Amino acid sequence: MPIPPKLQEIVDDFASMSREEKLETLIGYAESLPPLPDRLKEEREKMEEVPECMTPVCLFGEKQPDGGVVYHFDIPPQSPTVRGLASILANGLNGSSPEEILSVPADFFTPMKLEEAITHQRINGFIGVLAHMKQAAVKLLENKS
Amino acid sequence: MSYVHPEYLVDTEWVAAHSEDSNVRIIESDEDPLLYSMGHIPGAVQVDWFSTLQHPVRRDFLTKEQFEEVASNLGITNDTTVVFYGDKSNWFATYALWLFQYFGHQNVRIMNGGRAKWEKENRPLVKDVPSYEKTTYQANGPDKSIRAFRDEVQEQSSAKKPLVDVRSPKEYSGELISMPNYPQEGAQRGGHIPGAVSIPWSQAVNEADSTFKTPEELRALYEGKGIKSDEEVIAYCRIGERSSLTWFVLKYLLGYPNVKNYDGSWTEWGNLVDAPIEK
Numbered sequence: 001m002p003i004p005p006k007l008q009e010i011v012d013d014f015a016s017m018s019r020e021e022k023l024e025t026l027i028g029y030a031e032s033l034p035p036l037p038d039r040l041k042e043e044r045e046k047m048e049e050v051p052e053c054m055t056p057v058c059l060f061g062e063k064q065p066d067g068g069v070v071y072h073f074d075i076p077p078q079s080p081t082v083r084g085l086a087s088i089l090a091n092g093l094n095g096s097s098p099e100e101i102l103s104v105p106a107d108f109f110t111p112m113k114l115e116e117a118i119t120h121q122r123i124n125g126f127i128g129v130l131a132h133m134k135q136a137a138v139k140l141l142e143n144k145s
Numbered sequence: 146m147s148y149v150h151p152e153y154l155v156d157t158e159w160v161a162a163h164s165e166d167s168n169v170r171i172i173e174s175d176e177d178p179l180l181y182s183m184g185h186i187p188g189a190v191q192v193d194w195f196s197t198l199q200h201p202v203r204r205d206f207l208t209k210e211q212f213e214e215v216a217s218n219l220g221i222t223n224d225t226t227v228v229f230y231g232d233k234s235n236w237f238a239t240y241a242l243w244l245f246q247y248f249g250h251q252n253v254r255i256m257n258g259g260r261a262k263w264e265k266e267n268r269p270l271v272k273d274v275p276s277y278e279k280t281t282y283q284a285n286g287p288d289k290s291i292r293a294f295r296d297e298v299q300e301q302s303s304a305k306k307p308l309v310d311v312r313s314p315k316e317y318s319g320e321l322i323s324m325p326n327y328p329q330e331g332a333q334r335g336g337h338i339p340g341a342v343s344i345p346w347s348q349a350v351n352e353a354d355s356t357f358k359t360p361e362e363l364r365a366l367y368e369g370k371g372i373k374s375d376e377e378v379i380a381y382c383r384i385g386e387r388s389s390l391t392w393f394v395l396k397y398l399l400g401y402p403n404v405k406n407y408d409g410s411w412t413e414w415g416n417l418v419d420a421p422i423e424k
Contacts, residue, residue: 019196027182078232080179118178119195 001103007092014112022117026084033087036060036074047074048132055079057086057129061136068095069137081118085126089133098137106130146360149400153393154357155228155254157263163228164188170225170277173260174241175232176386184270186230186263190219190277194237194386198244206408209284212248216284220277223250230256230263234347234355240389243406247292249285255393258356265354291392293379293405295413295420298338301379302421307372308341309380311391312411316383317343319424322415331383332415336422338381342370346387349394363399374401381407381414 002008014022040047040060047058058074071090075083093101106127114123148154155163163169164187171189173181181191192198197215198206207215221227227245231238235255242253256263264270293301301308315321319335337343348366350357357363372378378395380388385408392406414420 023179023182027179030179030183077183078180079177080183081177084179 001100003104003108004093004096004100006095007089007104007108010088010092011109011112014109014114019116022112022114026088026117027080028084029087029091030080030084033073033075033083033090036072040072044074048136055082057082057125059086059129059132059136061133061140063098063140063143064095067097069098069101069140070094071133071136081122082125082129085122086129089126089129093133098141101137102134104130104134146364148357148360148398150397153254153397154257156257157266157268160186160228160230160256160263161268168224168226169228170219170221171228171230171256172219172238172241173231174229174237175260176237177232180232180260182272184272187269187271187273188275189230190275192219192241194240198241206244206247209248209287212244213282213284216248216250216282217280220280221250221282222280223283224252226252226254228254228256230259232260234261234350234390235259236346236386236390239393240386243291243389243392247287249288258354261355290403291396291405293381293407295407295409295417297405298379298381298407298409298414299420301377302338302340305340307376307378308338309367309370309372309378309388309391309395310337310341310343311346311380311382311388312337312343313345314343316411317341319422322411331412334415334422336415336424338414339421339423341381341423342372344370344372344391346382346390349391357394357398360398363394367395367399374399377403377405379405379407381410383411384408385410 017025044058047060049058055076060072061069064070071094073086075086160171164171171186172192173185173189174192174194175181178193200207227250229238229242238255238259242255245253310317317337322332322335344367349363378401380391382388385406388410389406392404395401396404
């Protein structure tokens with residue numbers, strides 16, 4: 001299964017960017033990550049925690065009436081890089097079905113050449129966020145059955 | 146009692162008053178490379194520990210010539226007072242300061258409390274990236290009296306001389322290879338260098354505002370663990386950033402004459418074949 005088209009578009013964009021453009025684009029993504037909706041703040045303990053990240057990251061997946069998943073994140077503003085990476089995944093995957101999300105390969109981002117802009121440890125955090133988004137998708141599938 | 150070299154510290158007020166002083170260059174050095182772009186102290190430039198200060202190919206720092214190029218592009222002369230600040234209680238600010246000293250820049254300061262304190266005081270952060278006229282900069286050194294390599298660390302350990310492990314208690318015990326909540330990567334083995342005492346870096350700073358603890362508290366902390374000024378001390382962590390904070394505290398706040406930072410740290414030692422490890 002190919003990766004969702006919105007995510008593919010982001011991957012292709014990054015593939016052709018210089019290091020500076022990558023950093024600028026990441027900042028744009030970090031700034032556009034919406035805050036956690038108030039209604040979810042009370043449910044924070046139900047959120048997936050991502051221990052692979054260098055900063056406290058929590059995420060929450062919600063199933064829409066059309067079957068697509070929308071993710072919400074809680075990441076402190078002092079960590080713009082992680083916010084940017086999570087925002088890329090949210091932009092690329094929101095609206096996809098749990099099955100589509102689960103089929104995204106863990107190394108889908110290799111063509112983005114992120115290592116030109118950020119350290120390997122941060123890239124591991126990125127992999128961690130995706131893994132936990134998948135866990136949230138698995139839970140949504142289990143709740144359905 | 147005061148710090149032995151208080152001239153190496155400035156407070157946020159001093160930085161606010163000197164942000165347009167042409168003899169002063171303010172440098173932000175963070176763990177998160179995007180933080181500077183989200184807003185920084187007016188007039189401050191950025192130095193990234195990885196992309197600016199590391200050698201592009203080998204595991205080492207820039208060469209002397211490359212460092213000269215960096216300093217020159219930041220508009221720094223040999224006489225400029227360079228003030229460092231950053232996130233995470235100034236981890237990477239002290240790391241950058243240590244490297245500037247390695248290449249012989251003497252006139253350096255840390256902004257006490259770092260970025261967190263500046264933000265807490267609601268001081269201005271701007272997005273404009275300033276540019277300064279290129280200078281001619283001549284580096285000195287490298288000053289190997291502040292940088293330890295693995296063979297010296299081995300000798301220090303065998304001679305039972307002071308080694309300070311500044312990582313978290315679980316990294317010291319070998320339960321974790323990296324910090325809690327960080328990816329567990331970077332070393333094949335866990336534990337610590339034989340003879341090293343555990344004094345986590347964070348014990349040197351106040352949690353509330355990231356400033357350094359008082360001279361009395363710092364002296365009690367290190368002397369209480371047998372780390373005294375009469376012997377050479379080597380500090381290490383995982384990659385040398387947290388231990389540069391401890392290096393700064395011992396060298397300048399407590400005035401220990403011989404302190405080295407082992408930047409190879411656990412990501413070198415924990416991967417070295419045949420290196421002794423204690424758990």
